Each structure stands twice: as structure tokens, then as C-alpha cells.
Amino acid sequence: MSESTTKQQAAVQTTGHAWDGDLQEFNNPLPRWWLWSFYVTAVIAVIYWFIYPSWPVGRGWLEGFATITYQVDGKAEESRWNTRAKLLHDLTESHAAQRQREFMGKVAEADFSTISNDPDMLAFIRSVGKGLFGDNCAACHGRGGQGVVGLYPNLADDDWLWGGSLENIQNVITNGRQGFMPAFKETFDPQQLDDVAEYVLSLSGEAPDSIAVERGKALFQGFGGGCYYCHGMDGKGLPSQGAANLTDKIWTIADVDGQKTLEEKKAVVKKLIFNGVQNMRKMPTWKGRLSPTEIKVLAVYVHQLGGGQ
Amino acid sequence: MRHENIEVNSGLMILLILTVISIGGLVEVVPLFYLNDTIEKVDGVRPYTPLELRGRDIYVREGCYLCHSQQIRPFRDEWLRYGHYSLAAESQYDHPFQWGSKRTGPDLARVGKKYSNEWHVQHLVAPRSVVPQSIMPNYPWLLERDLDFSDITERLKALRKTGVPYSLTEEEYKANVAAYGKEMADWLDINQAQDSLFAQARNDYDGLPNRITEMEALVAYLQVLGTMVDFSQYDEGYFVEFR
Numbered sequence: 001m002s003e004s005t006t007k008q009q010a011a012v013q014t015t016g017h018a019w020d021g022d023l024q025e026f027n028n029p030l031p032r033w034w035l036w037s038f039y040v041t042a043v044i045a046v047i048y049w050f051i052y053p054s055w056p057v058g059r060g061w062l063e064g065f066a067t068i069t070y071q072v073d074g075k076a077e078e079s080r081w082n083t084r085a086k087l088l089h090d091l092t093e094s095h096a097a098q099r100q101r102e103f104m105g106k107v108a109e110a111d112f113s114t115i116s117n118d119p120d121m122l123a124f125i126r127s128v129g130k131g132l133f134g135d136n137c138a139a140c141h142g143r144g145g146q147g148v149v150g151l152y153p154n155l156a157d158d159d160w161l162w163g164g165s166l167e168n169i170q171n172v173i174t175n176g177r178q179g180f181m182p183a184f185k186e187t188f189d190p191q192q193l194d195d196v197a198e199y200v201l202s203l204s205g206e207a208p209d210s211i212a213v214e215r216g217k218a219l220f221q222g223f224g225g226g227c228y229y230c231h232g233m234d235g236k237g238l239p240s241q242g243a244a245n246l247t248d249k250i251w252t253i254a255d256v257d258g259q260k261t262l263e264e265k266k267a268v269v270k271k272l273i274f275n276g277v278q279n280m281r282k283m284p285t286w287k288g289r290l291s292p293t294e295i296k297v298l299a300v301y302v303h304q305l306g307g308g309q
Numbered sequence: 310m311r312h313e314n315i316e317v318n319s320g321l322m323i324l325l326i327l328t329v330i331s332i333g334g335l336v337e338v339v340p341l342f343y344l345n346d347t348i349e350k351v352d353g354v355r356p357y358t359p360l361e362l363r364g365r366d367i368y369v370r371e372g373c374y375l376c377h378s379q380q381i382r383p384f385r386d387e388w389l390r391y392g393h394y395s396l397a398a399e400s401q402y403d404h405p406f407q408w409g410s411k412r413t414g415p416d417l418a419r420v421g422k423k424y425s426n427e428w429h430v431q432h433l434v435a436p437r438s439v440v441p442q443s444i445m446p447n448y449p450w451l452l453e454r455d456l457d458f459s460d461i462t463e464r465l466k467a468l469r470k471t472g473v474p475y476s477l478t479e480e481e482y483k484a485n486v487a488a489y490g491k492e493m494a495d496w497l498d499i500n501q502a503q504d505s506l507f508a509q510a511r512n513d514y515d516g517l518p519n520r521i522t523e524m525e526a527l528v529a530y531l532q533v534l535g536t537m538v539d540f541s542q543y544d545e546g547y548f549v550e551f552r
Contacts, residue, residue, distance in 0.1 A: 017313070053552070056340035072546045082552040087383040087394065088545055094385070135390055139424055139432075140439065148439055151431065282425060 053082055069093065100128070108293040112166040115300055122300070129301025132294055136286070137302075145305040149255045151280070158307030159250040163239035165309055170299035172283060174292075179242050179281025184225070185274050192219055196227070197269040203235045204249040206256065206265055242281075253277060346551040349398045353537045355489050356402045356473045357530070358496045359461050359506040364530025366464070367523050368407070371448065378409035379418040379534065392419045393540050396548065402473045414445060419535030426514045429528045451524040452515060458506055465499045475499050 015025045029035075049055065052064040066081035070088035079085045091097055103124045107115065115121050134143060137155075141147050145155035153161060161179065162172050188196065192215075199216025201207035219225035221233055228235075230243035237245035244252065251257055254268040286295055302308070315322050341347045357365055368374070381387050383394040395418045400406045424432075431438060434452055436445040465475045476482040477499045485494035496505040510521045514528035 056344060059343060059345045061340070061344065070546075072544055077546055079546070079549050082549065083383045084394070084549045084552050087385065087388065088549065090385040091388060097385070131389065138440075140428060142440075143442065151439065280427070282427075284425070 051081075053080075103128075104293050104297075107296060112300070116166075122304070125297050125300045126304070129297050132290070132298055133301055136290065137298070145302065147252070149251065149258070150253055153252050153281075154250075155302050156306040157250060158309065159245060159248055159252075160239065160307070160309065161237075161242045161244055161252070163309075164303070164307060166299055166303050168239070169302050169308070170295060173290075173295050173298055173302075174285070174287045176285035177242060177281070177283040179277050179283075181230070181243075181272075181277040183274065183276035183278065187225065188219070188273070192224070193270050193273060194266065196220055196225055196273060197266045200235070200246055200269055200273075201256070201262070201265055203247045206249075207262060253281075347397055348401055349396045349548060349551045351396060351398050351538050352542070353539055354398050354401060355493060355537060356468070356475055356497055357533070358493075358509055359458070359465065359502045360509040360526050361530045361533050362464065362468075363456060363458055363461065363506070363523075364526035364528070365407075367451070367527045368530060373417075374407050374409050375411065376413035376445070377415065377417045378412050379406075379416065380408035381416055381418045387416070391416050392535070395535075396538065399535065399538060402468075404468060404471050404473065417531070417534055421532045421534040421536035426528050426532065427516060429514075429531055430516055430524055433524065433527070451527060452517070452522055454523045456521045456523050456526050458503065458521075461502045461506060462499055465502055469499065 013027045015027045017025050030038075049062060050064060051066045054062045054064065063080045067078050068081045068085045068089050069076055069078045070085060071077065071092040072088070103121070107121060107125065110118070110121065115125070133145070137145075140152040141155050142152075147154035147156075158164065160168070162168055162177055184193070184196075195212045195216035196219050197216070198207050198210065198212045199214075199220050202209065202213045202216075207213060220227040220231075220235070230238055230241045231246055232238055232243075235246040237243045254272040256265045256268060259265045259268060286298075290298070315325060356362075379395070379400070381391045381393070381395045388394065395408075399418075400408065428439065430452065432440065433448045435447055435449070436443040466477070469475045469477060474481065474485060474488075475497050476485050476494065482494060482498055485497050488494075489497065495501055496509065498505070507521075509529060510525055512529070513525075514532070515522050515524040517525075
């Protein structure tokens with residue numbers, strides 16, 4: 001140790017310990033204000049023991065003197081303070097919860113045309129609806145409602161299997177839907193299957209006119225295939241049956257857009273006609289899981305994603 | 310005891326350090342084992358069936374708990390997102406529990422019945438095919454590998470030793486019939502473990518009717534999470550009483 005540092009440090013007290021003859025330990029006490037702040041926090045801790053639940057005593061515990069109010073089924077209750085009571089308080093009496101309830105009440109009473117013309121209510125629905133949609137719908141339909149081709153329909157375009165009005169959407173969310181198309185594996189022979197697929201693709205301009213298309217059209221519109229029962233003579237679909245519009249170039253199950261050649265496109269359409277749509281399009285029922293008002297919020301939210309009619 | 314005596318005697322110092330640092334843990338943990346109200350008294354919580362239990366083993370094996378917690382805390386934001394907060398009673402037969410504190414993915418405590426089996430299979434094989442922004446790894450082997458249930462009896466017996474009410478004796482079986490009904494008591498009977506696993510696998514969770522894959526077990530487990538207690542039976546004030 002150099003002489004100058006020894007001089008500097010001589011002013012500092014040592015703890016009085018000495019090892020190996022001359023190895024000493026300086027004593028640098030904490031600043032007084034810091035030390036007192038520390039003592040004060042210890043005192044506050046003791047005060048907390050009396051306010052909030054704290055030490056175990058026997059088979060119970062010190063419950064604390066603090067109380068808190070909350071509502072259960074509209075009835076006000078008061079109980080000792082604990083995190084669960086605090087949660088119920090936050091859910092029923094906090095400012096955010098009360099404001100939300102107030103708006104939910106307005107939405108519950110309003111009809112769709114009133115909601116659509118009220119910017120405040122629409123702003124509320126976009127905000128709450130985003131959360132509800134994220135928690136309940138986004139897992140299948142995607143965070144932006146874009147869907148998954150082959151599995152879950154796109155909610156952001158203007159193509160609706162079951163109708164795109166607010167009432168239709170509300171009905172679908174409330175009651176769920178089971179998409180169904182029969183399998184045509186027994187009905188069509190390979191040639192016929194090929195023809196019908198070619199005709200279906202021609203409806204949206206994917207396949208050029210040909211004799212095969214004409215043969216397919218006869219099957220589609222005749223008793224041989226009977227496709228027109230659900231898809232209509234013009235192939236524009238039937239919302240009451242959940243039958244897809246085949247003329248609008250929007251493909252939700254057969255991934256036609258993902259294929260390059262006509263043969264590949266035909267293959268995915270043929271596969272769908274061959275197997276039908278069974279046990280794969282199952283929109284769950286949300287009544288019982290969500291309140292009618294929440295479903296209403298979601299209907300408006302989905303409607304304004306882009307394609308509401 | 311003088312300061313210096315402790316500082317020069319490392320064995321003694323280690324002992325004293327361990328004593329001091331264990332106080333905090335002991336004070337927080339030990340009372341939970343004897344307090345009357347630690348575990349809420351609710352109906353419906355039962356041990357996992359053999360198939361669900363194997364699913365749980367796979368959940369642990371794949372390290373799902375590293376990203377997914379199974380504990381909904383009593384806060385308004387969690388209530389709104391996930392549903393009712395978790396009860397201690399709901400994980401009373403979990404050994405070890407899967408509460409966790411790391412949420413890279415969402416909490417799974419109430420994921421049961423929320424999505425369809427088909428969705429789970431699709432999502433586990435290729436998460437980004439249904440959730441484009443997901444960062445979860447793919448688990449395609451779950452659908453390829455057959456479930457190993459050769460040691461299911463031993464697994465149930467081991468859990469029975471820790472106090473999980475799987476039945477081995479006639480008496481225990483009768484108690485389970487009284488508590489959970491005959492059908493569930495059969496599924497929780499160690500002597501019928503394989504049969505009950507086969508029976509439940511007929512629900513075809515993995516979409517492969519002729520096989521029992523690891524996916525089958527995992528989806529069966531995911532679909533039961535958080536569904537055992539029927540919260541509509543209880544007044545919310547009831548759960549407040551336990552804390």
C-alpha cells in the first residue's frame with residue numbers, strides 16, 4: 001500500500017478486526033437518511049400485518065382489519081380484504097368495470113341500426129370486440145379474421161357462407177354452424193368427377209370452355225349431380241344452406257389459388273367433391289359461453305372487419 | 310458466540326447461513342400444509358384418468374411448462390382473458406403442479422373444451438398453420454409416435470403413494486364410486502388402468518381411429534384442463550371465504 005492512500009484512508013474508521021497481522025477492514029457506515037428509511041420500511045411492514053392478511057396463527061391466520069366491498073349478483077357485500085375480494089371489487093366496482101358495464105348496457109338495449117350510427121358505441125365495440133375476438137375467435141379465424149384456407153373461413157372478405165348481415169352473423173355466433181356437403185365418391189365415375197370439377201373451375205374463369213365443361217354443367221344442373229340443390233343453377237350458392245358461391249374466385253376449402261396448373265387446381269376440387277365436407281366445418285355454439293351482449297359486440301366487430309353486408 | 314468464531318469456522322458458517330435463508334421459505338410454505346382453508350372445498354376435482362395422465366407426462370416431457378403457465382391469478386385482466394382464477398383445489402392431484410411463472414405462450418389452466426380436438430391436433434403439428442404470428446415449435450412427432458402405456462399401472466401406483474385417490478383395493482374403489490360415480494371410478498381404478506385407457510381413447514382425440522398416439526393422450530389432457538369445477542354452482546363470495 002502506497003503512503004498517500006494510507007494517509008487518505010487513515011481518517012476512515014476500521015472495524016477493529018485484523019487478519020494476518022495487519023489486514024484490516026474499513027467501516028463505512030450507510031448514510032444516516034438511508035438507514036432511517038430502512039427502519040421506517042420495517043415499521044410499515046408491521047403496520048401492514050394489522051391491515052392485511054399476514055401471519056399464520058394455529059390453523060388460521062391474522063386476517064387484518066381492512067375490509068372491501070363487492071357485488072355478487074347485484075347484491076353489495078362486504079368482506080375482509082384479500083386478493084379474491086379485491087378482484088371481485090375490481091370486476092364490479094372499479095371505474096373501468098363500471099364504465100364498461102355502462103357501455104355494455106347501451107349496446108344491449110340498442111338495435112343494430114342505432115349501433116351502426118353511433119360513433120361512440122362503435123369505438124367501444126372495436127376496442128372490446130378486439131379483446132373478445134382475440135380470446136374466443138382468433139385461434140381459428142386468425143387475429144385479423146383472415147381464416148385458414150382449407151380449415152376456417154375468412155371473416156374479413158365479403159364472401160359469406162351463411163350470410164353477411166349483422167343478424168346473420170349474430171345468429172351464427174349464437175347457435176354455431178355445421179358445414180356439410182355430401183361425398184360424391186359413389187355418385188360420379190372418374191370421368192364425371194373430372195367434368196364437374198372442370199365446370200366448377202370454369203365458373204370463376206379458371207378453366208376455359210370445352211366439351212368437358214359442358215358435360216360438367218349438365219351434371220351440375222341436372223339430376224345426375226344435383227349440385228344445384230345447394231349451390232344454385234348459377235353456382236352462386238345459398239346462404240340458408242351454407243353453400244358456397246362458386247363463381248367469385250374465393251376458395252375456402254379447396255386451395256385453388258395455391259395451385260399453379262389447371263390439372264393441380266382440378267385435383268384439389270376433385271378431392272373436395274369426392275370426399276365432401278364432413279366433420280370439418282364445425283363452428284361452435286357460443287350461447288352459454290358468451291353473454292348475448294358479448295355476442296352482439298362480436299357480430300358488429302366481425303361485420304366491420306371488412307366484408308359486412 | 311463471537312463474530313470471529315463464525316467467520317473462521319466455515320462448517321458452522323454454512324449451517325448458520327442455511328438456517329437463516331430457510332426461514333423465509335419455511336414461514337411461507339409450511340403453514341399451507343396445515344391451514345384449514347388452503348384447499349377450497351369444491352365438487353368435481355378428480356385425479357386424471359390414465360390417458361390424461363400420460364398426456365400430462367408428455368406435456369412435462371416436451372417442456373410445455375417452460376412457456377405455458379397453468380395458474381390464472383386473481384386479477385381483472387386475467388379474469389377477462391382466461392376466465393375464473395385457478396383454485397388450489399384444482400391442482401391438488403398434480404404431482405408436480407404445473408403452475409409456472411413464465412408466460413411466453415398463453416396460460417393453459419382453462420384451455421379445456423375451448424378449442425376442438427381437430428384444432429389442437431392441427432395446432433400442435435404446425436402452430437403457424439392456424440396462428441400465423443405464433444412462435445411455438447412444431448410437434449409433428451406426437452402424431453407419429455404410438456403412446457407407450459406399458460407402465461401405466463406403476464405410474465398410477467406411484468401417484469397413489471403421494472395421496473392421489475387412484476383405487477387399488479375394493480374399499481378405495483367403493484369410495485371413488487361414491488365420490489365420482491361408477492364410470493369415473495372404473496377409469497380411476499389401477500386394476501383396470503389399461504382398459505380405461507383404451508376406453509377413453511375411443512373418443513379419438515387425435516383423429517386417427519385405429520391408433521393411440523402420443524397426440525391422443527396430450528389432447529385428452531389439454532381438453533380436461535380447468536373444466537372439472539362447475540363454477541356456476543358457486544356464489545363468487547364462497548371462494549373469498551377461503552383467503
